[in-house]
Structure formats: structure tokens, C-alpha cells
Amino acid sequence: MSERAAPPVILDCDPGHDDAFAIALAAVHTELLGITTVAGNAPLAATTRNALVVAQVLDLDVAVHAGSPRPLVGEGRTAEFIHGDSGLDGPPPPELHRSALSNDAVRFIVDTVRARPGAVWIVATGPLTNVALALRVAPDLHEHLAGIAFMGGGVPFGNVTPAAEFNILVDPEAAHVVVSSGVRLVMAGLNVTHGWLVDGGVADDLRGTGSDAANFCAALIDYYCDAYARAFSGKAEGPLHDACAVLALTHPELFERESYHVEVELTGTHTRGMTVADLRGVRQSALANVEVLTSIDARAATALLIETFATYR
């Protein structure tokens, strides 16, 4: 695997099948400083357990810190129709021999970022609650973060509603805090993640790399693709949403991107949770605040995924 700088990263996630692949990629291609969990695809206890399961299956020496059990405002929503009741349905989970190092993800984020000013990225692949809370409790944090790469939103469409994508819709207020923070932002929205579909063939290629970890993650893909077939398209294939947020940072050459001004709709009857990008490209456009990924080289990304799993033993 080619040598390139491994950016120091905190991965904030809500495992979640596609979050598991974000973890697997981040563990190899970044300096993974820690995993923080948030309620999203499943309740916090489940996403935290699932992060521990994935870290154990991948044999990672990385701590997990549990974060917020609910969004900033109101109650959350979950996504059992895709991820199952456990949040990581499919392969039988191993007997878990790990536990979360703390229940204070926000403290971990703030302390870790402050310890390495200007160096640390947050990669967020769930609702942005923990990230927003960290930005709120530490007003200096935005000066010390290298950036935030997040899977969320879509330009211009959503998935839970025509306008809103799941991670943003679970906590629109948190997303508003993030897009207003002044931090360098890279957005992997549905418009790019739907360009990278995995299927049973990719699962078979993963199995071909031979490790128990690859077999476990291949079974995650099988379950995930069947869930997408039932829920959406009828075809057993699914977008590897969260993996895009990691690769945007570690392999930027796989993507095209445009910088836009993006706001998060908080009050629309039909549009709450929408990431509203100003695509007009005129002088009236507000200054761009988000690097929006617009396309992915799916073939290269899949080849990199298989190559990455070949390093797991």
C-alpha cells in the first residue's frame, strides 16, 4: 500500500453497517486517535456496543468513548429498517471483551484536539450532536481543528425525506452549529455517496482476502444490501456512505469537489434538515463554507477497500 501521510483523526460514528467500513478504513489510513459514538442508526448503547464489536473484530488498539444519547433538540430517530434492531444485524456478533473507556466523548474530543493544535480532523459519520457539543463547550476548538469531514446532507436531495438526509435530520441544530463554526468542512453528502454502491460481488471480493475480519464485514455488506433492496430499490446494492467521509481525507484524489455556501434548514415543514447549498455561483452568493464532494471514482474506491482489508489478519 502506497506510503502517504496518515492524518490524525477522531472518528465520531453511529455504527451502523457503513460506519463499520469507515472504522476499518480509518484504522489503516489515518492515525486513529479514538472512536466516539453517538445515537443515530440505533440508540447510544447499541452504537457504542457496535463500535466496540467492530474494533474487536478488526483487532484495533483504539479506545471508544460514548457520547450523546439524543440530539440537541427533541428526541432522535433510528434506522432499524436498514441496520436492524441491533444496529449491526447480519453476522453473529462475537462475545465482547471490550468496554467504552469513558462516557464523555465530548471531553475526549476537546482534550485530544487541544493537545495537537491545528492537526486533528474529526470525521463524523453519524448525527453531529457530539461535534456540536464539543464546539459549544470549547469556544476555542474551531481554532485548533484541522477540519471536519462529515457524511451528511445531500445536494439537493435527502433520503429520509425528499429534502433531508438521516444524519442531518436526526440533529439539524447540531448540523447548523457545525456549518456555522468557521472550521474547514468537507461534506460527503448523498449526491456523492450514491456514486459508490457495493453489492454481493464486493462482499465476495472481501471474503477472498481471507481474514475473519473481512468475512465479518462481508456479511455486513450482504445484510446491508438486502436491507437496501427491501427498503428502496429492489436491487441488492447499497451506498457505502460513511466510508466516503474517511476517503475524502485520506485519498482526496478519488473525489471531485466544489465549494459552496451551505446552510441547514431548521424550520421548514417539508425541508427541516435540508442542507441548502447556494449553487447560483453569482456575486450575491454568500462566501463558501463547505467543500462539497460532487463525485467519486467508485472503481478505485472499491479496489482500495479490498486492498485495505487485505492488510487485516
Ligand code: RIB
Ligand atoms: O444517510 C446515511 C447515513 O445515515 C449514514 O451515516 C448511515 O450510517 C446513517 O447513519
Ligand code: CA
Ligand atoms: Ca453512520
